[in-house]
Amino acid sequence: MAVAVRLDSVTKRFGDLTVVSRISVTIEPGELFFLLGPSGCGKTTLLRCIAGFYIPEEGSIHIGDRDVTRLSPDARDTGMVFQSYALWPHMTVAQNVAFGLELRKVPKAEMDQRVAEALVMVKMTERAQYKPNQLSGGQQQRVALARALVVRPQCLLLDEPLSNLDAKLRLDMRTEIRRICKQAGLTAIYVTHDQKEALSIADRMAILDKGIIQQCGSPEEVYRRPNSKFVANFIGEANFVEGKILSVEGDRAVIETAIGRITSTALPTELVRAGEQVAVSLRPEVIHVAEEPPTDANVFNGQIHGTHLSRRSCAASDQPRYKRRRHHGAKGV
Amino acid sequence: MNRALSKTIFLTTSLVFVFLFLAPLGIVIKGGFWVNGEFTFRYLIGVFQNPIYSEGLLNSLMLAVGTTTLVTIIAIPLAWLTNKYEFPGKKWISGLILVPMILPPFVGAIGFQQILGPYGGLNALLGLGPVDWLGKLQYWGVITLQALALYPIMYLNASAALANIDPAMEEAAANLGCKGFAKFRRITLPLMMPGLFAGGTIVFIWSFTELGTPLIMNYTKCAAVQVFDALKEIGTNPFPYALVFVMLASSAILYSIGKFVFGNKSYAMQSKAATVSTSSAVGGWRGILVLLPFVLVILVAVTPHLGVIATSLAKPGSWYQSVLPAQLTLNNYAEALGNEITISSIRNSLVYSTLAVAFNAIMGISIAFVVVRSDIRGRGLLDGLSMLPLAVPGLVMAFGYLAISATVSNMDWVKNSSFWQTLLDVRTNPTLFLVIAYSVRRLPYMVRSAVAGLQQTSVTLEEAAANLGAGFLTTLRRITVPLITANLIAGGLLAFAFSMLEVSDGLMLAQRSDFYPITKTIYELFQLIGLGQYIASALGVWAMAFLGVTIISASLILGKKLGAIFRA
Structure with a gap:
């Protein structure tokens, strides 16, 4: 069941440096929303605020009706796909995927079934007993996705999930990610610096620069009607x-x-x-x-x-x- | 990590550490300067004016200088050869070269005396009369024994420093026409200096305050032995305090110089080395030529301990004016294991060391977690503080703990309660203080291993667990600890091994024979006329075998990372 994610004047500073500055945006239920911007623009910081790894100095974050601004990461019920995948090397693929379900005290039979389903969804059934270091980059990426999805999170957070893959695989995986998100009806927030990724699969996107949303809208809008020279230059040629x-x-x-x-x-x-x-x-x-x-x-x-x-x-x-x-x-x- | 939680951990570990580590140092300083309620420099000056004490200090200094020099001469060429060449048997040699580290030099001293004594193996081999080598060359005997036990520390530091040098540095020098020894002196050696100094500091402080070896070698005119002899007066005489303070201050100054001059940092290489390795393969007779120094050093280094093994197997009295014992027997082992104090000492050492490692594991993980995973101000300070026990001589710490115990056990609430007496009075039961002494001194190994483990483990692995709903403790138990197990085991094994062969703490704090650890038992047995040295050797062999297994396991688990632990 998809919920909205609402950011209200979110500000995050590191010492004197303001990395995210008064960002307000509402991500609609079931929407595939992109945070797009050059490196250092604050997009990953914003995502980590939503995940709970950073607590913003100002503003609030709501997931559905819950104010999660000061909640610890483990209480937020988000599913995150890390840029480095963060698969635990001491566990098999199946154990990695099952971890979140174990913590949720899902009964064994149901757990096995959900793990199996998740692995089918990402086409990794045959590798269930492999260790992460026996997998290719693309396979690791799919396991990371399965691990985040299997707990049926309220919202899916993707932190540059494709940046470690080769060009061909990136193309395949981005449509795959959109298919999976839409199939599960998930609210998803996707961080990337690759405008092609955003333009091709986003429902809506926010272009960030210097910690501020420069423009927010559908890919068509942002591409056709950029509201600043920065956005026009950053998106497309x-x-x-x-x-x-x-x-x-x-x-x-x-x-x-x-x-x-x-x-x-x-x-x-x-x-x-x-x-x-x-x-x-x-x-x-x-x-x-x-x-x-x-x-x-x-x-x-x-x-x-x-x-x-x-x-x-x-x-x-x-x-x-x-x-x-x-x-x-x-x-x- | 949760901020409040990390703050709690930070404060708790800092307090515990500061109390356990600084209290004994504080009491040493107090005992030397505050006498009868007034502050005085009389005793400090007195130490330098007293000819016996000043001679002792000078001799200790000479022991340290001599040992460090010898260690450097042995270690640098070996490290350079390891870095430079791939030779047959290198894998084995680089493991074996570390073996002397696990052989406590003071046990080796027993074998050394058997070989070099007037009626020992060497004179018999050379067909000389009863020449008393060690009587004439006592100083050389002590520094040789210490150097042969301590060179692995320097070797590990030097190898690590060499491995860290981008081969392009030397290639650039060669490209400009600098080669051979000039290249080594102008480029390689300066780049190695921080590593060398780090290793040198540990060796220097260690040998400056080493108690066991001079004691067994009967080299009594050095500060460590003088402190040991003065323990009986710990409640009444400020001089031992002042003497211990001088040793503490010298170590601290040396350590600080190292920190200031080299900032505890190796030169940061500007780029990752483009060339993977510069070591070239040598085979045939050239390979053997490279191998030779290693074999020689190892052979010489294990000679004292071979002497111990031979002694342990000798029928008492049968190693007299002969190269090797004339008659062999396993009786000494039976005798050793039949001796009540031997059995209880093995048990005691196991108990003390296990408790110390358990305590260290908790402290080590906590400190490492705060240092690596939190952003608390002062975490760097905690990291630095937890390394300080490496710079403080074990003798000083042991003396401090003994002084604390002597002070509190004179208080009425301790005197009148058997519970507090058992806990706090080392004359009744030294367990608490021995465990504290063992663990504080070995804490750096544990912290370093845990820190290294955490640094190699990407934080996103923990974040991924938190993201899926795992709380702090669940993440720690299911993700973090399993991922750094290898490091924890290695650090723990080292801490355990060094606790098992700890000398100063055991000699000074354990005062009742039923609480002796192995090392003190070896020392006491050695003192027995007649059978003593044979039984002591048998126990020593047992300890060496045990420690050998421990260290080899550690190095197998930790692999090349072993060296990182000994860098101060």
Whole structure:
């Protein structure tokens, strides 16, 4: 049964250093929520606050209806998957998975069954009697996931669970994680610095930098309508063009830039005024090379350096026109 | 870890440790300076003015300097060879080279005398008349015996220091044209210095205050023996206190110099070594050439103890003007095991050592937990404090405990209660003080092993348990302790082994024969005219065999980490 996780003005300091600063966010029941940001942004610290390994100096954390802010980790009923997996080397795979159930005094028969089910879910049944050091990285990762899931936690916490895997395995595992979370109907909080992971499987995500949530929203929102140059730059590929806002009307803003006048509907118009300096982010996939000058907005000239385009497009000396169909504004320079 | 809990553990362990460790030192200082209610330097100055005491101190200093020098000369080349070459039999040799450590030098002294005595094996071998080697070269006899027992400590430190040096350091020197001994002197040796000094400090303090060896070798003009002889006056004479204080202060100063100069840190290597190993394989006659020094050192080092074994097997009186005993017998062993004080001493030693290790295990795990897993201010201080017993001579501690016991047993509430008398008066029953003395002195081994274990064990393994609902004690029992068992066993075995062959505490604190530990029994038996040395040797062989098994188990469990324990 999924519950919401609510963070209210959570602040965590280490000495004079504020690592997490007044973070408020509610993770909805059954949601796969990502905390995304560069290293040192405070995302793991925030996750460890939720798990109870750190006690925040200010603010509160609710899991469901319970205020868990000052509860010790063992009383919180979260299931955590550690970056290093933290599988106990002196126990077998089955013993690792059964540990949480033992503590919950689950009867032996039920315990065996739940362990078996969990191992089936992560496809590790055959390795039940192996020790962790006999497993590959991907297998260890799946055991760690099974160990966290088998206790049916109120919420699943994943701390960079895929960062120690190779690229191919990462792709497989991230869809696998989403499948398992959705199948179990779990509220899950997933920490990563890999924006591709977040964009591909998140329901919603929060972009952290310097201990502050820069933007929170669905992958689509964050990608299409970044609210700062940092977010635009951190999520996906972006080209920045500096410019000055000429006018704002409704959700439309016209920006004068070095490459021409750009009309944007993606600018957070409630935040900007005419005359302000902004950086316009151009996603590479929205730039199209047109044969004929298009009639609608956002046309600008460009020079193609042949080596950067396919041979089919044009010769190096050509001066075709570029058209931007969609673009995203970003406030600030 | 829960903050309140770690604070409680921190405070409890600190208090217990400070009380048990500092109380005896305090009473030594008090006894030497506060006399009849007033503070005076008279006795401290008196120690230096008294020709007997100052000669004793000077001799002790010379013993320490001599032993440390010898140890360094033996250990560095061996460590360098181990680091440099892969030679046939290396695995065995690197284990065997540590064996002398488990042979208490004062037991070896008995065998040494049999071999080097006027009517002993050496003179018979060389066909000389009754030359009294040890009478003439008593000093050399003592430092040789001590060096042969203590060089493994230096060897372990030096090897660890060498292994820690990034091979690229030497390669860079070679690349710039520096080679051979110049490279060793300019690059390798300076990088080894912190490790060498750490090992050297332990050896120096150990030999400066060693009691057993000079006592058996009858080298009475040294401070340790003088303190031992003055024990009868512990209630009345401030001079022994002042003398013990001088030994304490010298050790403390030396230890501090080491800490300040080297900061107890080896030079941090800037990067993980890119090259795994620089040791090169040597075989054939060159391999044998490398092997030779090891074999020689081991042979010489075990000679005293071979002498002990031979003595234990000799029919009393049959090792006289002959290379080896003329007639062999197992009678001495039967005699030893038939002797009441022998049997009870084995039992006593086992009881004292077991209790001491149990106490140490609890203290060691607690301290290590606070040091590694908490963020309490002052945990570094606790870590440092718990290492200090290595710097304080056992003789000083034993003297302090004896003084405490002498003081409290004069108080009426102790005198009038048989319970308190049994507990606190060493003349009635020394168990409590012996166990405390044994454990405090061995605490560093336990703390180091537990700290090493915890540091190698990722904290996330404990967090994962907490995350799944395990409380502090459950996590400790199910996860932490099983993961560091190897370290705990190794530390415990070492603490146990060293408690079993503890000399100063036993000689000074155990005053009734039914409470003697093995070492004191060996000493007392040795004093017996006639049969004494044979029975003493038999008991000594028993103890050596027992300790051998213990240490070998420890090194098998701990593997290469054994060396880390002896780094002060």
